[in-house]
Amino acid sequence: MKKFLILALVFLGVMGCATTRPVHKVDKELAPYVELYAKALAFNGCKNKYLNLPRRTFIVFDNLIENTVEGVGSEIGVCEPGYHTFTVRVDRYHWNLASIQQRMQLVFHELGHCVLRLDHSQDSGNYMFPLEPQLTLEDFYSQVNADMQYVCTGN
Secondary structure (H helix, E strand, O other): OHHHHHHHHHHHHHHHHHHHOOEEEEOOOOHHHHHHHHHHHHHOOOOHHHHOOOOEEEEEEEOOHHHOOOOOOOOOEEEEEEOOEEEEEEEHHHHHHOOHHHHHHHHHHHHHHHOOOOOOOOOOOOOOOOOOOOOOHHHHHHHHHHHHHHHHHOO
């Protein structure tokens, strides 16, 4: 009986440790854009609070457009934040048609929601506008840097 209790306690201890380990699933095609976002955070003075992903992070492809009626109101990306977790889902069809800049804007937009807790912008020329804005790279980088600096450092 004593051996059984010891084994049960060891098992529960191991299981308890296993559930607290971080679980990160980032699709390999999305990973370079996520890494670039993390580098931008560090560059803009965001400390560990923003650089450390939550315990459970999923950044994956999904068929978002197929899940709507005739594509009406369809989303090309979505952030689903939770307590110590977030999921970013990106529409595979849109991704395959997107340019490198459009892909970067999409990932940065969704991570802006999940990591920095940004809302949609009312400005149609902002990368946080709900519809995909047409931005120059210079404007895009300027907006991202300004948002990160404001959220992370208050400047």
